[in-house]
Amino acid sequence: LPLTAESGLRVVLVRARNPLNIGAAARAMSNFGFSHLRVVNTYNVPFREARSAVGASEVLKSAEEYANVADAVADCHLVVGTTAAGHRELRHPLRRLEEGGQVIREEMQTHRVAILFGSEKVGLTNEELSYCQWLLHIPTREEHTSMNLGQAVAVCLYELSREANVTSPARQPEPATAEELERITAALIEALQTCGYLSSEVTPLTKEKMRRLVRRLNLSSEDAETWLGMLRQMSWRP
Amino acid sequence: LPLTAESGLRVVLVRARNPLNIGAAARAMSNFGFSHLRVVNTYNVPFREARSAVGASEVLKSAEEYANVADAVADCHLVVGTTAAGHRELRHPLRRLEEGGQVIREEMQTHRVAILFGSEKVGLTNEELSYCQWLLHIPTREEHTSMNLGQAVAVCLYELSREANVTSPARQPEPATAEELERITAALIEALQTCGYLSSEVTPLTKEKMRRLVRRLNLSSEDAETWLGMLRQMSWRP
Numbered sequence: 240l241p242l243t244a245e246s247g248l249r250v251v252l253v254r255a256r257n258p259l260n261i262g263a264a265a266r267a268m269s270n271f272g273f274s275h276l277r278v279v280n281t282y283n284v285p286f287r288e289a290r291s292a293v294g295a296s297e298v299l300k301s302a303e304e305y306a307n308v309a310d311a312v313a314d315c316h317l318v319v320g321t322t323a324a325g326h327r328e329l330r331h332p333l334r335r336l337e338e339g340g341q342v343i344r345e346e347m348q349t350h351r352v353a354i355l356f357g358s359e360k361v362g363l364t365n366e367e368l369s370y371c372q373w374l375l376h377i378p379t380r381e382e383h384t385s386m387n388l389g390q391a392v393a394v395c396l397y398e399l400s401r402e403a404n405v406t407s408p409a410r411q412p413e414p415a416t417a418e419e420l421e422r423i424t425a426a427l428i429e430a431l432q433t434c435g436y437l438s439s440e441v442t443p444l445t446k447e448k449m450r451r452l453v454r455r456l457n458l459s460s461e462d463a464e465t466w467l468g469m470l471r472q473m474s475w476r477p
Numbered sequence: 478l479p480l481t482a483e484s485g486l487r488v489v490l491v492r493a494r495n496p497l498n499i500g501a502a503a504r505a506m507s508n509f510g511f512s513h514l515r516v517v518n519t520y521n522v523p524f525r526e527a528r529s530a531v532g533a534s535e536v537l538k539s540a541e542e543y544a545n546v547a548d549a550v551a552d553c554h555l556v557v558g559t560t561a562a563g564h565r566e567l568r569h570p571l572r573r574l575e576e577g578g579q580v581i582r583e584e585m586q587t588h589r590v591a592i593l594f595g596s597e598k599v600g601l602t603n604e605e606l607s608y609c610q611w612l613l614h615i616p617t618r619e620e621h622t623s624m625n626l627g628q629a630v631a632v633c634l635y636e637l638s639r640e641a642n643v644t645s646p647a648r649q650p651e652p653a654t655a656e657e658l659e660r661i662t663a664a665l666i667e668a669l670q671t672c673g674y675l676s677s678e679v680t681p682l683t684k685e686k687m688r689r690l691v692r693r694l695n696l697s698s699e700d701a702e703t704w705l706g707m708l709r710q711m712s713w714r715p
Contacts, residue, residue: 259497270621336635337639377508377635385508386505387504389501389628390631397636398635401616459570
């Protein structure tokens, strides 16, 4: 089940200065199925530019503008700020994305949740952070904690949609059956005998080796057929 | 344990056209602790521009250039291509990032692993995909599968470094003890009596209500002290 408008997440960009970053954040939202973007701007030129860009997403077009953080999060039950690290905001609990994402995922099923992303240069101010119940940080290398805004949004939204749809892989080819693999093993041995790699008397030990060798290929059924055809051709004595 | 140069991952950007995306990919690598960037370019102007940009990362400066995919992945034991969706490459197994990431994480402990990212417009060609053992895709909304290149790299690298360092949250404040909470409950009741909200005769039921009310606050020990001070002040009769 992809997360939709009903999921209750509000992505709040606070004083983003680069229209490209605003556009990238909106694109990631669209990729991961989040539709409610809010922008807090005292200076609204970057947002206007992002919105008027060619290919601006529906998310961007329907974004809502607010004059301050208080208004932007007023209707939200959980407000989470993002931070590069816990150097400053000692008054807030700090959660890594893996753990905090779990809390947000659960909460957003029933309530409106806001995630705040600060400006590119300075992040969120202490005043803006004061509206947050706790802070989220993406686990980065200590020597380089500052992420690009659009990438930080993408990573957070990936994590939030991550477990909502954990399934088996979308499409895996049908694996080859043991019978098919055994036919291939036989064909391989025969081909190796044809070329003189193996003698005409093959020991049980050698057969086992070849069998394991073939199993480690992880062949699909379709590929097994191809391989069988090739090996049989190789074992044909002219 | 952050992943380092020894981890064996090679991020391969194939025909990326936008220097900003190349820079963003390198930045995400630096954030998540991956240092080996390879670029495949027949037309190398975007790479030159990205490398000469102000603030170009060490990752970008030490990136290696290759003329084609074959050369770029020649020394790698596992080669994985990224794709927006499984519409084209029916000959390759397709893994979602959650599952494929796990495979790569394990493999890169002992072998060199390459992840290929195609150009912004067309992704990887069938010829380029033919060097891949399998394909990785980020689980996006079906209606909007095409991700920004820099964001796709960031999300993949986040997933790869995700489980390498799953721990309890980096820093959580010390929670208040039951004794502290009980003191607060008492102070609260007294304060409510002082203001006339509760009568001087408090029933056991009311006490229980107040106790539960205080417990739901999830107070830290430090905050509990503050609250206690405030409540005691409030219960002081002038």
